[in-house]
Every structure is written in C-alpha cells, then in structure tokens.
Amino acid sequence: DRNRVADEVKDFAPSITFDVPNGPCFSPDGFLYIAERNRVLTFPAAEFFFEGPDPAVGEVVAKGELIPAEEESFNHTARVCRVGPDGKLYISLGQPHNIQPKDKLEMYDKIGIGGIIRINTDGTGREVYTRGIRNSVGHDFNPTDGSLWFTDNQVDGMGDDIPPGELNRQTSAGQHFGFPWTNGGVDIPDYKDVERPEGVEFIDPQVNMQAHAADLGMRFYTGSSFPDKYKGGIFSAQHGSWNRTEPVGARVMFTALDEEGNAASTEVFAEGWLDEETGEYRGRPMDIAFLRDGSMLVSDDFAGAIWRIAYAPKASE
Ligand SMILES: [Ca+2]
Ligand SMILES: [Ca+2]
Incomplete structure (x- = not known):
C-alpha cells in the first residue's frame, strides 16, 4: 500500500x-x-x-x-x-x-x-x-x-583487539x-x-x-536523498562480534573517499542494535541496499528484519 x-x-x-x-x-x-x-x-x-x-x-x-x-x-x-x-x-x-x-x-x-x-x-x-x-x-x-x-573478516584467536577488520x-x-x-x-x-x-x-x-566487529555487506551511495557528504561514499554493515570479551559492532559505518578515490575517513552512521549496558544484541546488520528514493535498507539476520533508514530534513533546513 x-x-x-x-x-x-x-x-x-x-x-x-x-x-x-x-x-x-x-x-x-x-x-x-x-x-x-x-x-x-x-x-x-x-x-x-x-x-x-x-x-x-x-x-x-x-x-x-x-x-x-x-x-x-x-x-x-x-x-x-x-x-x-x-x-x-x-x-x-x-x-x-x-x-x-x-x-x-x-x-x-x-x-x-x-x-x-x-x-x-x-x-x-x-x-x-x-x-x-x-x-x-x-x-x-x-x-x-x-x-x-x-x-574482509579477521582471524580469530589472536585476542580482543587484533587484528582489525x-x-x-x-x-x-x-x-x-x-x-x-x-x-x-x-x-x-x-x-x-x-x-x-x-x-x-x-x-x-x-x-x-x-x-571482531565483523564487517560484512557494503555498498556505494549513489542516491540523492541523503545529505551531500554521503554521496559517492561507502556504507558498510558490522554484524557484531561473537568471540570478544566485550561485544562490539552491530552498526552501519560510513566511509568517505578523497579525490583520488581512497578512503578519507570512517565514522559510525547508525547504531543501537547492541545494548551496551547488557551486551545483548537487538539486531545484527548484515547487508545494505538502497531503494530508488535513496533511502537505505539494512538486512538483519538476528531480528529477521529489514530496516529502512531515510533522511528527514528538519523544516528549517
Ligand atoms: Ca505497506
Ligand atoms: Ca588483507
């Protein structure tokens, strides 16, 4: 509908x-x-x-x-x-x-x-x-x-903090x-x-x-509805850890590229699937896709759901 x-x-x-x-x-x-x-x-x-x-x-x-x-x-x-x-x-x-x-x-x-x-x-x-x-x-x-x-996912068994994804x-x-x-x-x-x-x-x-954040699906942003800083950058899903003392991950990351097409900076774009107080997962992002309207879909194989993230500019913007 x-x-x-x-x-x-x-x-x-x-x-x-x-x-x-x-x-x-x-x-x-x-x-x-x-x-x-x-x-x-x-x-x-x-x-x-x-x-x-x-x-x-x-x-x-x-x-x-x-x-x-x-x-x-x-x-x-x-x-x-x-x-x-x-x-x-x-x-x-x-x-x-x-x-x-x-x-x-x-x-x-x-x-x-x-x-x-x-x-x-x-x-x-x-x-x-x-x-x-x-x-x-x-x-x-x-x-x-x-x-x-x-x-690429990292080797297990070398400790909590190495190697990086x-x-x-x-x-x-x-x-x-x-x-x-x-x-x-x-x-x-x-x-x-x-x-x-x-x-x-x-x-x-x-x-x-x-x-051990388990970086999985990734996709370039070619849509137009998100703010300009996201255009041409990479969104990637972190499934979250399974073998780390303190759970990490369960986020969507954003990596911006520079003029040569190399990574310039990486930041957290969306989080909240991991309850940091209890270490419990509410969901685990797996992969990312975009709808034609430029909004993002995030698949989650823990919640059995697909999330949609859309940009809603404030009235003053
Ligand atoms: Ca409907
Ligand atoms: Ca490598």
Whole structure:
C-alpha cells in the first residue's frame, strides 16, 4: 500500500532447494543471479515468474563446480555476487578455515578460494580476480572509477583487539591482499616462516575497522536523498562480534573517499542494535541496499528484519 513498510513477504522460487543463497545480484538488464555455497543460478524473469512450481531458471555454474565438493564447509560459505562494470559476475569465495593449512595454498590460489573470482554471465571465462582474502562477505564497485571495494573478516584467536577488520580497494586484476600472511596489517604467526608469493606486493587495507566487529555487506551511495557528504561514499554493515570479551559492532559505518578515490575517513552512521549496558544484541546488520528514493535498507539476520533508514530534513533546513 506504498506506506514504505512491506505488506507481505513471499518465498522466492519455493520449488527450488537453495543452499546458502547469500549472494543475489541483478545485472543492468534485469537478470537475477544467485551465488550459493557451490552453485550459481540465474533467473531471467525473476520478478514475474517466481512463485509457481516451474520458475525460469538457468545454471551459470553447476552444483559442485564453484569449489571442489570436499572444500564445502559450514564456515565462510556465504557468497556475495556483484555485476562489474565489465558486465561479468564477481563472486567472493571465503576460505573455509580460520587460517588455511599450508598444503592448500596452491590449490586455493588456483581456484580462487580466499579470493574473488569473475566469470561471464554464461559461466565461461572464469578467472581469479582478487587474491589473499580470508572471508569477504561484501563487495561493490565504485561507480566513479570502477575500482572494487570489499570487506574482509579477521582471524580469530589472536585476542580482543587484533587484528582489525578490513575495508579494501582493488584497482587492477590479480592484486593480493595479504592473507594468510597478514591480516589488517598484523602478521599471522602461523605463516611467519612460510615464503610469500614471489614478486607479489600485498595491498594494505584502506580502512582498519574495530577488531571482531565483523564487517560484512557494503555498498556505494549513489542516491540523492541523503545529505551531500554521503554521496559517492561507502556504507558498510558490522554484524557484531561473537568471540570478544566485550561485544562490539552491530552498526552501519560510513566511509568517505578523497579525490583520488581512497578512503578519507570512517565514522559510525547508525547504531543501537547492541545494548551496551547488557551486551545483548537487538539486531545484527548484515547487508545494505538502497531503494530508488535513496533511502537505505539494512538486512538483519538476528531480528529477521529489514530496516529502512531515510533522511528527514528538519523544516528549517
Ligand atoms: Ca505497506
Ligand atoms: Ca588483507
């Protein structure tokens, strides 16, 4: 009824059994792609034929071909998909361990596990685009310069305050972001004596976020209804910690960029999902999207809700 609150929630393609369908993305021509744990599907007419028993669906990457079946895991399998400026699908593949064992390095690097791959929308031309990531669950392209930005989650078990979470910027294919040798500028002890890839320069994070806040989904702001300072900047969701003495996170962060397209400053944009008195979560932000009117949607997998944040200027402004 157009009051900006959803009237009902419907199951998408209920006849299909999805396996961790965390990565939906739309191409500019309106095709929906869904990256699952180990498959990528496409729905050419997603908004019209999704309820019946026979939805129009195609397979971009067949089951078992995104990663080897024996690498399927419970942890770090939430894929994210975006269509890049080149029209290809960019899909993140978290590595399944806290820190991957050394004997898997070569295989992972070849497949793109612990990275972001890109493929044509028909499933051909697969390449590893991004290397040296632990578990990225959020990426987006800067519409101004086409660079790829992504969050990365930090190693567990090194203490409450290290390593920081990462927000990264990639400016060309094949760049390496340091994992498992480094994470948030901190050297990983397990890899202290393991030779680094030859002739490879590790790219440092643009922003070091609070440790264990779990930075997940992110999106550039291209809308026009928020104040000018937000235009062209990045909103990112912090899911909140699970293994820290004092819980942190459960916020939406904002990162402004400078004229060269690098991060200039990061601040808290929205908070209140974590009760700081009791340490209890009321909600956990996961991902961010924008409506056409420029307002923000924040998905929350704890409250089972989608929040809408809109700008309401005061009458005097
Ligand atoms: Ca309504
Ligand atoms: Ca890194």
